[in-house]
Amino acid sequence: MTIDGVGFSSIGRLHLLQLLQERALAVGAELIFDTVVQSVDELADFDLIVASDGVNSVVRRGFEGDFGMSLSYLPNKFAWYGVETPFDTLTQTFVETAYGPFNAHHYRYTSTMSTFLVECARETWERAGFATMGEAESAQKCAEIFADTLGGKPLITNKSNWRNFPLMWNDRWSHLNMVLVGDALHTSHFSIGSGTRLALEDVIALVEALEAQPDDMPAALQAYEAARKPIVQKIVTAATSSARWYENFADHMKLSPLEFGYAYMIRSGRIDDDRLRKFAPGFMAKYEGQG
Template sequence: MKITVVGGGPGGLYFAILMKRQDPSHEITVYERNPAGSTYGWGVTYWAGLLDKLRAGDPESAEAIAAASVTWTDGTAIVRDRHTTHHGDAGFGIGRRRMLALLADRARELGVRVAHEHAIDGPGAPELAEADLVVAADGVHSALREAHAGHFGAESTGGRNRYVWLGTTKVFDSFSFAFKETAHGWIWAYAYGFSGERSTCVVECAPETWTGLGLDRMSEADTLRLLEKLFADLLDGEELIGRAQEDGDPAAPAQWLTFRTLTSRVWHRGHTVLLGDAAHTTHYSIGAGTTLALEDALVLAAALRRRGPDGFGSLDRALTAYGRRRRAEIVPAQSAARLSAQWYENLPRYMRLEPDRMFALLGQRHSPLLPYVPPQLYYRLDRAADQLESLRRLKRWLGPRLARAVHRV
């Protein structure tokens, strides 16, 4: 097959690796609009289960990613000025730039052509003309998807809160949170390490807090200085780093965003198929975006490996099977992400609790019951449910039913 991948993110590169491993005779090109080494997002997170899947798909790149990652098991939170810690499962962080470089090197090693600074702006691009398969891995604003928006049935829903994605020279050894109350409302940060030198720090707040603090009018340099003061105990005096700083223009405005949740009713059209953020997004607070894109690549490659010999018909069946399976598989992640985003949008509801209780409910934010039960009562019921099997069964029974009811609304 002649395969063209549009978008050189983790999902697109990993799919190219998998297909080249399946059949070295495949002619595969990955087109990425940005220069090599130019990316956003600082670090990405994933959990141990992903590594097992990657090792099954391509042991070499999996081991390279594992070796370049940092890990943590604890979660820590600063609520106002009080600290609390919870122990949990192992999590991993890796620099996005580092991950892309490792995957691109592995793809080239296998014979994939990776072309940076090469934009594909629509389905009429000459680079796509002779491809047997076109993989649209070009992100949430996918030009290939938007050219046939009606067919793919993409729907995008905007979140309420504002957030900014930053780096910091503080190296965190746990997944850390800080919640600060200001005269204009709460503002909070999520922070995690991704190397021995830097960490990611995402800052979020309600729109009223954003405007009340003047963050809507500040340059990035002034924004960083204010946030460094607000989160001084989290950062231990280390500095925050913004995208404009990296680009050499600290007078530019900070890149505050609102998150857009994307779903697509159909994932392929003819020989073009969606992958990763081009097909779906999940709120960053559950840290699943990169994992879901890599899992898309694994399932798509497996579907193509099983296709029959009868040309386009078998390709269509494989792409249909891939889309059907992945749409079903990502429902739990989409539900968890929606509930997580809502938890943060209703943060003041939980901030009257003691810090350890608030942090415990932060870990329960994916529960569809939590928005409908007073926080103190939910905390007590959840602690009791850990000891009473009947309550655990009731919680498991009620949760999915309430989630479906909320989804229908």
């Protein structure tokens, strides 16, 4: 089933990081590599600490009560691989196996390489024996499950351990002279592909707030949270609705291809039929004309 109108753009992580490094150097930042901050105490001399240290943020972990952090895990298991095949754009493959159904999210990030993310229910994962397999064995088994889609190509690993997606949120975005951005602040399920965009937009909002009130940092940090939080909340809610759809993909697979495609498109709760008619007219004409 092809669904028209779904925008897609991508960039390899390494390339993005190189571009960001060049940009940071061009505006006079001093970049320090291969240095792990063990504790916030090491940063005592700085006016402002921007915690952009990812989902396991050391800065946040030292003050989780102050930030009002909450954490839970989604039940599905996923593992993240690469493959030397340029898939078209965002493609979803759903396969039935003796263990239960599996789903792969796959999309190109260069003209020769794609991301290949495998997801399944916990029970399916246990039946397939993944709980006791190492990284290489798991990759081989996933490649067998998706052999048709992969055209026999192997899956490439890079810390490709099976994980449960963490839903992490903070009620307060700053504490003293520390402020959270990106994955240190919130997670949003990979099925809507917005994590990097959210991280960059958080920082843009933070810079705008600091520039608007250069002499009053506490007020600027409050303004950052007030302006940005409602926007992020909406996207995180949409991402979580999307994630919940994947928890039931075995049931959705019982639908006809058109019904299945439609259920997929409205999964985040943000798209109604009118919007869908506008941006996916080809798909909607088929869907609405099927009866």
